[in-house]
Amino acid sequence: MPKMGNKPKWRRGETRKIQSALLRAVFLASNPQYLERKRIDWEARQKIVLWKKPLVTLHYFLLETLINLKGWIVNLWRWRRFLVAPMLLLVVFGATYYIEGAHQKYVHYLEKKTLWCCYWIGLGILSSVGLGTGLHTFMLYLGPHIAAVTLAAYECNTLNFPEPPYPERIVCPEGGIEATVSLWAILSKVRFEAFMWGVGTAIGELPPYFMARAARMSGPDADDEEFEEFEEMLEEYDSPRGTTSWAKQSVQNLVKKVGFFGILACASIPNPLFDLAGIACGHFLVPFWTFFGATLIGKAIVKMHIQELFVVMTFSKHIVEQMVTLIGSVPKVGPSLQKLFQDYLDSEKVKLHSKTETKNVPGKENWVYWFFEKLVIVMVLYFILSIINSMAQSYTKRMQQQINSQDKMN
Template sequence: MSGYEKMTVDVLRQELRRRNLPSSGRKPEIISRLLQSDDLEHVDQVVDELPRGDKDGHDAQPARAVTQRQPSPFRLLSQARVAKEHTRMKEMRNHIVLWRKPLVTLYNFSLEMGVQLHISYHKLVDNRKTVAVSCLALWWLFLIWYMEGPHQPWIESLERTTLWSCYWIGLGILSSVGLGTGLHTFLLYLGPHIAAVTLAAWECMSVDFPSPPYPEEILCPSDSSSQESLSILTIMSKVRLEAFMWGAGTAIGELPPYFMAKAARLSGSSIEEEEVEEELEALESAEDSGVITRMKRAIHHLVQRVGFFGILLCASIPNPLFDLAGMTCGHFLVPFWTFFGATLIGKAIIKMHIQKMFVIVLFTKKYVEGLVDIMGLVPVVGPGLQAPFKEYLQKQRKKLHQKPGAAKSSSPSWLSRFYQGLVIFMVGYFILSIINSTAQQYAKRQDDAWLQSQMAKEDDREET
């Protein structure tokens, strides 16, 4: 066993950077790269020690041997100290949250937002030709959009569909973006929307809801269709656009882990490189036999070995660990369209049809009424638990059958107030998590700059 096996991954990566070699990869790859570098240096040393002749053919004195660039004990000690400091800084950054350090968190959040605005401004300046052409195209589109003419009915229909689609795409992105800190918009928005459409369809025996007020508000049509024309497939087709756009948004939200890991693999100086490499390395060497660890390892191996169909399988089932699939694909340089195509098909088509079917079947009228009846059979608390649900269903029936423009009830039910409170709580928690992660990102930026300066000082000290 070489001495490199006893070193940490951080120390090994620092040694690779000192030798001007790529520092990406897992620990076995890093050790192999260092051993190959040692072998090449040994060959160069032997060649330099061989006697050389001058241009007249006379033997010259043996050249001075080149000192093999093995890491000195002093340098290894300094690298270990820096690695230890890096671990300590990472633990300190986890404490930068609003409920522990509110002033520090808000200060770092403000500075990071300033840094991001500065970076965005320079990107716009660097691509000013593209920005100018885009602004000109948007100006002409604006003129055509609001110009009077026979195309206005088509424009209005396109505008409603576009805004409706963008709304669900945005909710889908919020649901999956952020490496696990996303807002669970299926449970808060899409699921209740499908449930409301399902309950209304079975109550009205039709899905031809008048528009407007649908989709903001659902009212039964005046001429309901016959019972034979309504089926589960009919209800699924009614919510197809919303479900597909939400699924496409979740696929777009899975791109940041992919790009982060890909950049870390292609560039040895990426800010996120160490975190990506450490997570994949820890997953490979983890001795924990827990369910989550086994699931992560299975997803990692499936995506790595099967490729497109492995990504498709992971994306086609409800999978809270899909971020790892994106990181694995980026780390192994899977082509973008292979990853995104499989993710889009799996999330926006296959998985969404499964979720739609589940919600529609669950909220079929007879199942909902049967569930409410079962609640009343629970001893002691049954009638009290059953009452608000019965009240909510009765109000929904009256609301569905009222005429457009009729006076609306101003007293929301207990269940509606609870749902509104839950939505406010989840949105607030999501905003807090964004503020915390942004503040920690600025702290990491400062810590990385300090560690790089320390390593530069150690390099200068060793050279002198």
């Protein structure tokens, strides 16, 4: 016979839902103007964007930035005892970097590898942050890098690209021994970059986890709209209203019931709803290393190899030749597009056998590079604009909460 104090987990969950629903019902009954005020505040925040109120948005963005910087400085000061060792290491590394000696070649090698590693980790973080609004750096950077290495491997019949200029630029080695390039060899060549990018994406999933965990541990706040929305989603689990709701609830249920392996499964496949998994893990107080460990393995090892394999197979020599042939079979525009793609491939092959970096001939600028360059610029600008708008709206919400708190006190 079970003890009275030990309720089953599902019983505790039902009790929590009932208590939360009762508290919300009591609060709304005693504050009928709450929903109207929340709607007005939300509409006011949505107007704080650069294309509607540029000066106000920039002003609020700067104020929110200063507040965040102040918070970071305070947190760093609190953890100053743990920062002593890293600071000493930086001082030692700085001294060895500027002192001449035989060790400089090792220092420069370490510097190059560290910067290259940080570059891909940073791109991975940018791809994950923002709850789905992040910069999709796989399509813009990692994917093209893997594709370039794959095309070069089949053209050069080797993966021993001279360093430098690799990895900044790929050039076929002169007088190299040609050999059959295997799929596994290409995967191994780009595995480091892909792994670092995967580590970055795993790190980028931490903010939703920490926010949901902090909200759960501090208790529900009537003014916390994100927490309230997540609570409503949990309550709607038994009655999904559509495919999207069903998918979200399936992810939440998988994480809640399966734990580590559920998180691993969600992180191992291209999953646009993984932000929800991070929120669910934080909400259900999943241990940090359980969440981050499963996310790291899934994104940096399993998912990375899936994406890497897909790109390498797509840009293998025979597949590319078949794609060019299929493009030529498109009615009317096929021959023109085929010529453009063939010219692009030919120009890339010429660059692979050139010692110096070739430049486009005036009037014959490569349209693929032009399009890709403009696409990157547009994506980066959109990402920056979304950050500015989001931070400005966060400051607006901060002011609204202060005003509402003062009204409650009065």
